[in-house]
Amino acid sequence: MKKKKIFSQAVLITILGAALVIVLIPIFWAISMSFDATTIDVVPNPPRFIPKEFSVFNYKYALEAIPIARYYINTFLLTLINTAISVFTAMACGYAFSKGKFPCKGILFLMVLAVMMIPFEVRMIPLFLQYRDWNMLDTWWPLILGSFAWAYGIFLARQFIDSIPDSLRESASIDGAGEWYIFLKIILPLCGPVIATLVIFQVVNQWNNFLWPLVVVSNPKKQVISVGLAMFNASETARYLGPRLAVSVLGAIPLMIVYLFLQKYIVQSVMLSGVKE
Known part of the structure; x- marks a missing residue:
């Protein structure tokens, strides 16, 4: 019973962790790209999560x-x-x-x-x-x-x-x-x-x-x-x-x-x- 309970908790934690990642990815991407000077005109494709040219121009504008x-x-x-x-x-x-x-x-x-x-x-x-x-x-x-x-x-x-x-x-x-x-x-x-x-x-x-x-x-x-x-x-x-x-x-x-x-x-x-x- 104890092993079964541990397994069920591990499955639940895995599912919740995956859901958390899915929710946080767009938020993290938006924050990261808002500090990227290369996103002024276009959004990079494929997407990246680290600014290529860090800048606060977007916020100033x-x-x-x-x-x-x-x-x-x-x-x-x-x-x-x-x-x-x-x-x-x-x-x-x-x-x-x-x-x-x-x-x-x-x-x-x-x-x-x-x-x-x-x-x-x-x-x-x-x-x-x-x-x-x-x-x-x-x-x-x-x-x-x-x-x-x-x-x-x-x-x-x-x-x-x-x-x-x-x-x-x-x-x-x-x-x-x-x-x-x-x-x-x-x-x-x-x-x-x-x-x-x-x-x-x-x-x-x-x-x-x-x-x-x-x-x-x-x-x-x-x-x-x-x-x-x-x-x-x-x-x-x-x-x-x-x-x-x-x-x-x-x-x-x-x-x-x-x-x-x-x-x-x-x-x-x-x-x-x-x-x-």
């Missing part, structure tokens, strides 16, 4: 061609604002649906679940028309207001808070604590894992958000990095392939750093994202 610093600032601010709003409101609504007692609670929660089942593309045109009537197009408001109702975050928060014993809330209530005190001082400190999960999900989603900013924001100075890089790759100034690789690397660096330093919490978030009974 990319930084001069697009205001990437502005895109970084815009994306960072929107990610920070939306993550704070969406996580807090998701936890508050999850607490209400889990421990609160109010009319039609079950029906309202089913409506939240229904929102999760409707693709964003179906809701995009009505939302666009709504924000147009409110004169909010070409501003950040359409990108922020939606964070007040994060259906998946509410669902996940409610599932986690269900596992917290009701006796804690009842004891605090008997001692005279109000709902906000119970939520902020008792419930939230016990919800560290689910809060970390929601934060990671939102940071990744907000940084990669593309379609909605493309639709509602037209001013390049207000645009996020995902749209800005796509506009650069589609523009006439992107005729050189090397700078396009450099731009792609610059856009991916923040998420690489997040995954590097928060990999333990990311693994925990994947495990926690399952439905808890």
Whole structure:
């Protein structure tokens, strides 16, 4: 049995290692070629993984061609604002649906679940028309207001808070604590894992958000990095392939750093994202 277990683990490690290599090869190639001066016009064929002529020209060209610093600032601010709003409101609504007692609670929660089942593309045109009537197009408001109702975050928060014993809330209530005190001082400190999960999900989603900013924001100075890089790759100034690789690397660096330093919490978030009974 022990030999069989060792063999199965070795097979699993081999398969995962091969999958890791397959995933990392394109990333390593893109980073390497972004520092190769010979990739300005053409990509070498057959591909190579070591720069033939090491140069930072591609990065200099990319930084001069697009205001990437502005895109970084815009994306960072929107990610920070939306993550704070969406996580807090998701936890508050999850607490209400889990421990609160109010009319039609079950029906309202089913409506939240229904929102999760409707693709964003179906809701995009009505939302666009709504924000147009409110004169909010070409501003950040359409990108922020939606964070007040994060259906998946509410669902996940409610599932986690269900596992917290009701006796804690009842004891605090008997001692005279109000709902906000119970939520902020008792419930939230016990919800560290689910809060970390929601934060990671939102940071990744907000940084990669593309379609909605493309639709509602037209001013390049207000645009996020995902749209800005796509506009650069589609523009006439992107005729050189090397700078396009450099731009792609610059856009991916923040998420690489997040995954590097928060990999333990990311693994925990994947495990926690399952439905808890």
